Amino acid sequence: MKISKKILSLAAATLLGSTSLIAKEVKIGVIMPMSGPVGGYGQSANKGLEIMYTMNSTLDNGDTVKLVLMDNKSDKIESANAASKLVSSEKVTAIIGALTSTNTMAMTKIAEDAKIPVVAPVATNILVTKRKDFVSRVCFSDAFQGAVAANFAVNELKEKKAILIRDVKLDYSIGIAKIFKKEYRKLGGKVIKTLDINQGDSDFKALLSSIKSLNPSLIFMPIYSSEAGLIAKQAKQLGITAKFLGTDGMTADKVFYQTGGDAVEGFYGTNLFSSDAPKATKLSKIFDTRYTEIHKEKVHPFGVLTADAYNVIVAAMNRCKDPSNSVCVNKNIRATKNFKGASGIITLENGDAIRSAVINKIQNGAEKYLTTVNP
């Protein structure tokens, strides 16, 4: 009896030892701001990721995928720390994150050195993927978004004089402002004045009073939700009647609508995704139904793109013989072509997704889809 038990356990041990027979676990690291100034962004993104994960958490060869979520507290140093931890102690195969451009750029070097692929869901700054072999993104870059905004301002809004408000603490904001200026000028527009703010500021009355005296008809502000909401509110209090145009970061946190209240009505915004736009893929429809069922709200652009960052990684893993081989996974991520994701069809070129942007107008406290702009 004793001997047979021993033999049995020995056999079990051999079985466990031979990896090919039993499914492995492949880890994907997720770095998100779950708290801090842009905590709302991370929470929305995570909603989408969780839904996608419950829909598909095993690879074709039977391996299971495990997500390791790290909160970067909206901070760049914390992002870099999270990446080091994911790479060295969690031994992840790929990383999704860190949402905002500044935080993503703070951690890509670590992943790049360790040859771990990073897929950024919504970091749109041009520099995120520049000269990086292991960094890709499933969103467009601001080279496109800036041009879309400039085009919309000149051709649709017919406004050729604009004030630009940028947040000098955000690479995102500085990058997009630069491109907007260039494209706007090309189209015959003129930026009368560029004004700077700092993320975390709350008093914009002095700034807005100066703006008011210039009597502009368009204000372009590629900034985040909290500041945008406060600016909207204070602009209304000061009686500024100019049109406002923002970018994807503006509407991404509901604090923008709550703070702005009726002051944000009529604002325009470019965005990464709209659930009201025609859906191109089957997955898109399934995801949409699931998401609205669970969260009782429209699909958040950050949520669906984070889901797609996950999808792209999983698809790349499926095409590798060893899904935990990060170099192979990276190669396949970057070769993504006509991938049918939850947000639409994704094709990566040098790590950047070539995809369309949408333009929304805010009506009754929500985004109303206006149009889609193709690259």
Next chain:
Amino acid sequence: MDIATLLQQLINGISLGSMYALIAIGYTMVYGVLRLINFAHADIMMVGAFATFFAMDSLQSGFVVATFFAIIFSILIGVLTDKVAYKPLRHSPRISLLITAIGVSFFLENIVNVTFGGTPKSFSVPEFFDTIINVGSTILTPTVIIVPVVTLILLSLLLFILYKTKYGMAIRALAFDVKTVSLMGVDANKIIMIVFIIGSSLAAVGGIFWAINYPVLTPYMGLMIGLKAFAAAVLGGIGSVSGAVLGGFILGFTEVAVVAFFPELGAYKDAIAFIFLILVLVIKPTGIMGIDFEKSRF
């Protein structure tokens, strides 16, 4: 710049300055009595703002009730920090007290961060405060009038307490010499508690006004506001209540003036405000109204 814009900017300065002033008073009072830079003071302000938010959002109470709730809650937290964190260190070196204050500040920030989830919270401002009043071409909101008026009323009330009541006399006496005053039969701990009650209630009022004017609340909102209010207190002469109010207004005006006259330098407004502070201190190290550091208080 035309007259209307100038007037508008002047109003912006008053509105911002009075908010700094409210918070600066708390710094100056605690410093006067305990010689402690109470870093947790701005966090009491944050707690006040969050308490109002909590009462209105979760308890569905009206604004007035929420205000009282916030003030009482902030007083409780303020007194509690004194009893738990500062009182055991009364006779320790001041540096220990200072470090404790920083610890209390972190503690309050993180407690709020955990309980409220860490994302920015939007404060639903009562409609009354959103009414817009047109005076000629300048535009006012009720807070622009209410905040400075309340600040001045509270300042006079405070000066009255300090100079016309027994408790005020005790507070002023404590500022000179804690030991001797205790020997005279004054309960020093009780008086210090009163100082914390006054300071915390002012911080709560400041927090509520801040929430109304800038309705995005974060657990770390006290950090920058606190630095500026502290700078205002130093500028006015730390230890002097009227000085703190004056310093608050000066700082508010400087900030607005930087943006008003050099809009392109908007991102540097904090830096310029602090440079201005340094300049004033180089010329007058005791601050504007701090006459002699060791001779006079309040």
